[in-house]
Structure formats: structure tokens, C-alpha cells
Amino acid sequence: MHPQKNGPARLAPDRWSRNDNFDADCPLAALPRISRPHDGDHMSLFRSAYEEQQHRRFMRPNAHLFIRSDWRRYVSSGHEGELLFSLYERKYRADQPRVPAGSADGGQWTDGSAEGLRSENSRQHRAVGTEELSAASRKGGHGHHYVPSAEIRNRGVSSEATKVFENAKTGALYDPRSNKWDKDHRVYNKAVGEALDGYLVEMGTSPEKMTADQAREFLGRIVKSRDPRIRSYNMRIQMREIMQRVLRRGGRE
Amino acid sequence: MTEWDAGQVSTWHALFDGVTRVLADYGTEYSRGQGDYLVVEDNYGWRRVTLSVQNLKMLDPEIVRRLRGLLSNLPDWEIAIAVDIPGQESAWPVMGLTLRQHEIIDGLQRQYFPPAFQAWAYEDARPGTGFD
8 A cells, every 4th residue: 555645535434434444545544443343352452452553653753654745635724633634744754843952841842832842731741642632632521531530539649749640631532432331441540550659669759748740750651651551541542532533534524 | 612511521520429429328439459439530521421340239229220310310421330340350241331311221241240249130221232
């Protein structure tokens, strides 16, 4: 398949929403499919591995090659698909400017706006790796808490750290089609709780004395965690959301 | 925040609080590796509050009836109850209940339950899956 060969206009949006197989030459055929309702549990391991592989693929520096360069012909201005495609285009543009060394954000990607980089919200979104979902968060939903409230509440974490954790969310999610009886949330909570206990021991501090900076550092660890209980859950949410934007709306609603 | 979003958020919080209050009468919140139930505090923007039970006693028909009562004025909303018993994560399939004002989707696979819990039935229930 050549990524530049065909455009999103070849596939009707309603077909995408039915989770049918994509045309082999569709530029988005390489993207993961949304989970199918009747897949058995035996498929979950396969799907996780597949999604992880696709996630890595679209985090590659040349990931933008999988999106055709004239995607704007098919995506109306203001549509949420525009955000996704532009993020890919911007995120992996080789000549994208970086913040000069010597500042706190030195080396970070930037759109050239120093204001944006100084913004607390912008900083926090970068810290927790949710830039792609920030548009959703502006729609008013709260979304997935990276550090679950129950694990904070029952440890007596300081108010300043709690505030950081409370604000670290994905925002509303567009795709409600997961299994409502999914069991992974408790496992995620438990894993984050264990990680928090470990972090506090490592820092030689207690939950009551946890600072906002420590909370932000811990958040970063959660986002980058290699613990499969944490990583697979966060990755699944992000990948499902990205795919939902690309596939369900077809970029043309 | 749009008007719809604002309405969703306030209703979600009200329902979340109601669910939490009901469950607190019967068990303890899951935290630090133990407890009877976990109400998911993530509002994804959907008309749904989700919880999981770590103790089958939380599926008592009386508790389910009270939870469903919270939806009496919320015809478009639902409460999803996942069965997630520690130690059975891999052994038991995905199962649960979805409560709506007019029906209950019953996806419990009772053959996995101890005999004492196998006979529980729910009013207005029909078989279904977590995708219904």
C-alpha cells in the first residue's frame, strides 16, 4: 500500500463506523480497527499486541507518511479530524522549531508561540502526554484520571498534589463503544496505587507531604510507565480515541 | 462548555453521588487492594456511570433495585456494573449488569458463582452483553 495513493473520500463514513475491513489500498488501512463486539476474550491479547504495534508505528518520526499530504481536501475546517491530522503533520515535521536550550522547556517542540509554552495547561498536557486529547477536554467532560481519586483519597495525599492529580485527565472521550463491563479499571487503580507507594518511598516522603512538583513528576512516570497494567490501559484509551476521530467521522462531518 | 455538556456533567455527578451513597450502605469502597466495590470516577462524557463489584454480595437484588431507582428520572442514562472479583480476572469471562430506567441487561454468567449467588434474579431483566 502506498500512503499517498488514495484518499478518505473512497470510503463512505458509515462503512467505517461498522468496523468493516478497510480496502487494502486505503491510506488508513494500517490503522488499528476498533474492537468488535463479538470478539472473544482470546482475541484480547492479540488486539493488545496489535494496537501496541500500531501505536509504536504512529509514534515514529515519519508517522506523517501514513497520512496523505493533501488530507485537507477531505477534512472540513473545524472538524475534529483536522486536529488529528494536523497533530501528526506538526508533531513529526522535521523542521518544527524547538525551545532553545537554557530555559525550563528547552528542547521541547513548539509552534513558535512562547505564550503557549508558558501556559500552565499546555505544560500539564505535555507532561501527561495528552496533547492529542486536549480538544476533547475542552468539551467539558472529565475523562480518565491518570491517578485515580480513590487511591489518593485513601492515602491522605496533600491537597496540592491532589489538585495536580485531579486536573490530569484525558477529557471527554468520543468513542462509547467499549465493553461496559470491562474489568481493567480496578487493576489500573491498584497498579497506580502501588506505583505511588513506591514513589513516595523512593522520595523519602509521605502522602501528606507530597508537593505539586512531585505529583507532576509522578504523573510523568505513570504516563511513561512500562507496567503493562498501566501502559496497556492508557494506550488503549488514547489509541481508541485517535482511531475514533479518524474512522467514525471520516473527517467530513 | 456547551449547554449539553454542562447538563451531562451535572447529571453525571448527581448520579455518581447517588450510586456512591447507595453502595456505601452495603459495602466498602475498593482502595489499596481491598474493598467490595469501585465506582469509576472518570466521566467520559457519556450518559453512564460505571462501577465494578469485587464482592458478589454487591449484586444483591435489593442493591440493584435501589441503584436502578436512581434512574427513575433519567430515561437516557444507565449504570453499568462489571463483575471483577480479585483472583478471578482471567478465570471468569467479562460479565455484568446494565441498569436502565426501563430494563436491566443481565449478562451474569451464574455458573461461575457459588451456589448462594446463582439464584439471584432481577426485575425487568433480559439477557444481553456489555455492548447492548
